[in-house]
Structures are given as C-alpha cells and as structure tokens.
Amino acid sequence: MKSLQDYTTVIRPDNNGIFAAYIPLLSGCHAWGQTPDEARAELIYVFEMIQEEYKEEGRSLPEDVELVIANAS
Known part of the structure; x- marks a missing residue:
C-alpha cells in the first residue's frame, strides 16, 4: 500500500x-x-480518502513521476 x-x-x-x-x-x-505542518496534516487526511476511493474502485494509485521545476527566464 502506498x-x-x-x-x-x-x-x-x-x-x-x-x-x-x-x-x-x-x-x-x-x-x-x-502553518506548513497543519497543511501537511490535512493533506495526509485527504490522501487517505483518495487512497480509499481508488481501493473501492479496484484501481491502484499511480506511480510518482519526477517533478522538475524550471525557471521562467
């Protein structure tokens, strides 16, 4: 489980x-x-809800991809 x-x-x-x-x-x-900690705590709750939705639908969460942030110049 992810x-x-x-x-x-x-x-x-x-x-x-x-x-x-x-x-x-x-x-x-x-x-x-x-605060950043409060936002992260709330995100954990949301992530768990989404994970449960995927499970109920018989789907697996996707694999993460590398996030690249480019400077706009």
Whole structure:
C-alpha cells in the first residue's frame, strides 16, 4: 500500500497568508492550513480518502513521476 512519502508533495504559501499542500500527480489531493505542518496534516487526511476511493474502485494509485521545476527566464 502506498503512503504519502511515496509521492512528491508541494507545500507553499498561498496568497491569503495560509499554506497550500498538494500532490501534483493526484488530481484533487490538496489541502490548506495556517502553518506548513497543519497543511501537511490535512493533506495526509485527504490522501487517505483518495487512497480509499481508488481501493473501492479496484484501481491502484499511480506511480510518482519526477517533478522538475524550471525557471521562467
């Protein structure tokens, strides 16, 4: 069974003074919090829900891909 540590996770400040956390590979797997730790804790909860949905549908979570961030120059 996959865990959150198996995926690239992004946590960044949002424009509203809160933090957004998400897994780029998994559509809908995003959460927010007042601190990076709070956002990550919420993301764990969302990830578990998505994992359960995949299981109920008889699907496996996809393998993570390498995330490359390029500078816009």
